[in-house]
Amino acid sequence: MAETPGYIKYFPVSWEELHRNGRALAWRLMEKGPFEGIVAVTRGGLVPAAIVARELNIRHIETVCIAAYRDDKSVGEVNITKGLDLPNNGKGWLIVDDLVDSGITAKYVREMIPEAHFATLYAKPKGVERVDTFITEVSQDTWILFPWDQAPSFAEPLVQGE
Secondary structure, eight states, X not given: OOOOTTOOEEEEOOHHHHHHHHHHHHHHHTTTOOOSEEEEEETTTHHHHHHHHHHHTOXXXXXXXXXXXOTTSOEEEEEEEEOOOOGGGGTTEEEEEXXXXXXXXXXXXXXXXXXXXXXXXXXXXXXXGGOSEEEXXXXXTEEEEOGGGOOOOOOOOSSOOO
16 A cells, blocks of 8 residues: 555555445434535535435535645645535535544535534544544544555555465
8 A cells, every 4th residue: 555645554445334324423413403405515425425415305406615634634725626616505404424534524505604513424533623523533544445446456465475
């Protein structure tokens, strides 16, 4: 596995685990709603938003298209390719993303729709204060490997034979 700058641990997430955590997030959000709609933060928030939308029976889904990571996995300049302007500063809406890491993306989304409820599957210490609800906290030095970033490959046996 290639080295990722600043990260010393990897946390692989399977499709089953992602779905289970998406349902758990929806369960926690039930008492916070009802919500008029969901804002999925692309790209990572698309799959969790679909799971939450299904579980909470929400049909209105918008997107915010924003990127803060460079190809080398480090945080770079924030690029907003599609913003969003909701009535009442987003009051009654739910923002869903896969994780909050440094909090930079969340900061920009919050500025767009400050009254929306922000939920993520995973949260790291530097960004946790920017979200309202999350499922799992992981250390700052952990890179989360989502199922869409993985492919099955041969694993070497622990003990090599002749």
